[in-house]
Amino acid sequence: GCGTGSQSAGSGKMQELSIGLMPDTDSLPFLIAEEKGYFADEGVKVNLKPFKSAMDRDSAMQSGHLDGAVSDMLAAAFAKDGGFDVKVTSSTDGSYKLIAGKAEPAADVKGLRGKDVSVSRNTIIEYVTDEILAKDGLKGDDINKVIIPQIPTRLEMLQNGKLAAATLPEPMASIAIYNGGRLLKSSDDLGINPGVILFTDKATKDKQKEIQAMYRAYNRAVDYLNNAPREEYIDFVIEKAGFPPAAKEALKLPTYHKAALPKEQDVTDCIKWLNDKDLVKETYGYDDLVINLLGE
Amino acid sequence: MKWHMNPTDMIAFDHLTVRYRSAECAAAAAIADVSLTVPQGTVCAIIGPSGCGKSTLLRAVAGLVQPESGCVKIAGGKADPKKYRIGFMPQNYGLLPWQTVRENIVLGCRIRHDWHAGREEDEARLARLMAALHIEGLATRYPHELSGGQQQRVSLARSFLLQPDILLMDEPFSALDAITREEMQDVFLALWQEQHVTTLLVTHYVEEALYLGQKIALMAADPGRIARVFDNPLGGHPEQRGSREFFEMSRALREEIRGISAQHAGEGAAS
């Protein structure tokens, strides 16, 4: 009984939603919405399921234990390519930063040519890294990509000078900067935003009402996050989201946006990158991946 | 020559040939074309040179080796340890190292489901037997904590307690000193006189064979075969032990064995 049952009760009563979260800043509005009772206010029961790794989250989703998840464009395309029909319903406010180590002489992205830069392979991290490099006229092969999938390990290697630079998600990026790393460039600088919320195709059909209610609560939480003083929620967030304690000082939260569809550019760039790397055969269009449940 | 089974024969070897599968090559037959019958209720002693297949013969009766040809019959039927109670005392005693002496002794009865720990008559019989075999103080020891002779007597005790239909004893007294040996022989004889268990007894001692066996089979080696079988009127009669006849008979038997052995050596040299 994970909320996927389609036995819809009376018109007023809404089904449950199960949402998989990751320990990153994208997930914060959900945590706030739950904590503040916004979901309940909207009359929808949302089960937030925290995961520690994307693999676990995707496995749970693919085995039908989640209706939706905080995820990214690449995962959506991969899932679709792998035969799992998922739909992106909105973008999120994730941020990925290319950070140089404390002792790294390179002043900018160009200076990283031929050096060790740690990423995880075939993920949003590598995508953002490639985009950042492309902006400065470099290609993916111009740097030496060191594959380290575990984020804490990547952070540790960076901090100990074993790497020239690494691309990190929040809140690890803030911590790295706090500890002396230098921000070279971030996804925000490029204006790309590949973080998304996605739902299974089934959920977008059977649970439209619930998803919309969820988004209303989500938007309230965004408002709260943007307006309330940081001290009011930071301890709760750090505890609940599984952030490092150091994030209390270090973490610079982004300005959250109310739920909105991803930009067309974000989607096509992403698919192009996947097609170029031969990771996804199909060239998905915007409408293949994105569904608009917000506007109705 | 067609071989006929006598209805009173308890154990019958019918042109039995056994060959061990060796690790590398096809070994020579351990025993070849052996035919022998042991009537119900008698003791048959088997004497023969080392390696001639005496133990193999017993193993065949206990169903532990598969004949290459021929067969072993018990009471006319197939030799099947599930059907008959076979008290087999192997040359290496066959004690289970993880069981105490007491457990080892009652093992046979437990397997046969007629041991009731704590039942007075069973316990008394066990105690009597252990006392007769002089192992009364060793009940809680493990086999590796016993001397060789003590192990052998534990194995004897297991076979005796079982009250088997057929008793197969492979050099049962070899590790015992002369005095103890005679006592054990008498324990066996007493038991036999009570129950008349059909027994195959392998021994290296002419006196032992004469003393215990109503029938004596002499074996020869290469390949293992029965050289001669004869009835022994002195067997099973303790009172005859010191007699002149006994002495004469053992002397004659010894000569005969020496003869078989020499003949074999001669054959060996000739071949």
Added chain:
Amino acid sequence: MKWHMNPTDMIAFDHLTVRYRSAECAAAAAIADVSLTVPQGTVCAIIGPSGCGKSTLLRAVAGLVQPESGCVKIAGGKADPKKYRIGFMPQNYGLLPWQTVRENIVLGCRIRHDWHAGREEDEARLARLMAALHIEGLATRYPHELSGGQQQRVSLARSFLLQPDILLMDEPFSALDAITREEMQDVFLALWQEQHVTTLLVTHYVEEALYLGQKIALMAADPGRIARVFDNPLGGHPEQRGSREFFEMSRALREEIRGISAQHAGEGAAS
């Protein structure tokens, strides 16, 4: 009584007491306060009832059990198998199951670094010995593929090939038939007459003791101890075997053993 060591004594037990640590309780001493000396170059036969500590005595010389009190001396020094070549033939033969017969036989020499596979004289000696012990065809078999008597002869071969300073044999002929046994005894005697190895020989046969032992030690049980030691003028003289003296002596000895044993039984009843 102070105990004195004779300079020609090769093996000397000095008030030796050995106790086995049993799993549960402190066991009674296996041998208690045993003193015995074996002069250089003689064979000492040990006879005694089963469980009286004969094997324990040999194990003590081979350094396999630690005395509780007293000690064993070899040539006046501490018994140390690294210093002397000890050919120990245990009651269960002590063959390594993962080695072939040939490997098992040369094991002793290999340990002592004087085996050179392929060297002609070594190979010839091995072949001669195996032929004398009638195990010439078994070189490539593993121990579990042998009959009991064959295993025993392999163990004998190991001890003999080693050409030891001290030979310890625990019932070395017990699994052999009478004819083979006599042959083996003669093989041993021939070897002994060549090298005059100091030997401790455990046996259950009065005749064997008389035939081979220049010195005979009678043991008694509970606790294991030496009841009597005497010199045997017939020991080591094959020509005496059939003599009247031999016959008389063996009869007398048998009586004596029976006496010791009865006395012990009496004690047991009294206690």
Added chain:
Amino acid sequence: MKGISHTLISYLAAAVFLLAIWWGLALLLELPIVPTPDKVFVRLTDVFARDILEHAAYSLWRIAAGLGLAVCIGYPLGVIMGYFRQADRFLSPVVYLTYPIPKIALLPILMLLAGVGELSKILMIFLIIVFQVVVAVRDAIRTLPEERYYPLYSLGASLGQIFRFVILPASLPKFITAIRVAMATAVSVLFFTETFGTQYGMGYYIMDAWLRVNYLEMYAGILVLSVMGLLLFGIIDCFEHVACLWQRK
């Protein structure tokens, strides 16, 4: 008893030895990733009563259930494969083909079939260790010399009796070894089996601390895991001591 105090002393000595290595390494590296033990112990006492006991209890339960299941399925299978040559001929290839499959990769299927709750965690532990039990028990029984069975065969024993009197006791020492290895494996894979669908368990605790870059708590968790393993090993040792009385030297 002398034996017990001896044992305690040697365990203490080992602990001190390991702590010394750790401390040395920590001082040498001077990195937050290798904190000195004293700090970890302080943190441990802070968080112990509050959190770790509960986490440990969850993990113990999962290990016990997984191990129990692995023994219940693996032992009989191992016995069958070890005793019946024919069965082994067909089951061995099955085991050989399935053993090397990384069980974690089956997580999606497992979640599909068993959900994201306790069951899938226990099944994962089971899947990882059952093969170790099967192979060890099979090998133990296969290497028993034929002669060991002779006394039972000649008594016309039933299969059950052969198992009871020969196979079980003869394979016990190797089985205990297998349990030791399997148990320790179970403890160390908690790390992967407790990362989804739960907020309790030592695996979750350590993983969570790691992702929070909270090395002090992570080491505190590892420390507890290590002591937990030690206790489980101790239980197995005691069991061996009692069950293999005949092997005591």
Added chain:
Amino acid sequence: MKGISHTLISYLAAAVFLLAIWWGLALLLELPIVPTPDKVFVRLTDVFARDILEHAAYSLWRIAAGLGLAVCIGYPLGVIMGYFRQADRFLSPVVYLTYPIPKIALLPILMLLAGVGELSKILMIFLIIVFQVVVAVRDAIRTLPEERYYPLYSLGASLGQIFRFVILPASLPKFITAIRVAMATAVSVLFFTETFGTQYGMGYYIMDAWLRVNYLEMYAGILVLSVMGLLLFGIIDCFEHVACLWQRK
């Protein structure tokens, strides 16, 4: 030879049996998580020559190196612990305390000390399986009855000779079991050890395919891993056959 064709038949039968189960499950579930084997085979033939052979070669090398290292360190340690009671008294607690530590949690430290190259992967495999070897070898030697040593003791054998003639052959069967278990463990932890600092290896291949939700390739990889394991098991079986000649029944 009859034996070999027999073996082949039973391996084939096992493979067919497993495929049948897989196919049945796939048809029953009808989900992309469990593709039918035919699709996987088609994909396998597509990618095999291009990719998988190279990945498999990398993995084999890492397994061999890790296993070799584990044997080189673990076997002597196990022998020492099994033979010398005193050594065991102090080393056992060390092993008992360190065995349950989830080695993957030490990955950051390992990477700091050994870099992200081959060395840290091999060390990780080594760390995971060395304990299995140590415990199994120790137990094998500890359960040897004292009497096994008597022939050698009485000949005044040196320690080396005792090892050569008793300890080595007597512990060989259990050691082979340990190698079997350790080898299979090494294969199945490739999954964690090959995820960093490399683009080659079956572990990387499977993990990458999983991440890309490319279940066909993931299963193709698992299939290859499984066959790889089978081959390694086969090698061990052959070795056992030759080395334990005396145990042949």
